[in-house]
């Protein structure tokens with residue numbers, strides 16, 4: 001039975017945080033969403049927050065993390081940027097969620113058919129969108145298996161770059177953030193990548 005993580009969050013292991021997300025995604029897929037008592041949640045969280053997970057995900061309107069993991073107010077410290085890119089501001093926000101709000105789990109979540117990844121595959125440039133795309137561009141070189149049709153018209157190529165992008169952004173976070181890499185090395189947090197499927201509603205985690 002679901003229990004609001006706020007109650008025991010400080011004693012929660014990172015593996016439990018991941019279990020809650022998996023269970024929530026299962027409820028979402030099966031249309032078994034929780035009936036949230038929002039006035040009670042507002043009352044519980046009005047002076048404090050203890051989000052059990054911090055999630056870097058894409059801004060895509062079809063991938064709202066609270067809905068796809070069936071979570072409520074106070075559960076997730078959410079950082080959303082097109083292409084789930086680990087910009088300096090994104091990393092700073094995650095550092096706050098993990099060190100000061102003490103989230104137990106960091107998730108970098110990509111999704112299928114990501115417009116930012118497609119833009120990268122097509123070398124798209126326009127104003128500040130160029131800066132977003134540039135943060136994904138190193139993944140094009142990492143994807144060596146596709147020889148022909150390396151553009152957004154090749155969905156298989158787009159998906160391979162999307163998977164690599166999640167792993168690349170995770171690596172960027174660990175390389176650039178001493179706070180987060182320290183928490184990770186001390187086993188105070190876990191870090192995991194995932195891919196949300198826009199068609200099925202399912203999140204697949206990159207367990208390794």
Ligand SMILES: [Zn+2]
Pocket residue numbers: 058059060082083084111113114115116117
């Ligand atoms: Zn996207």
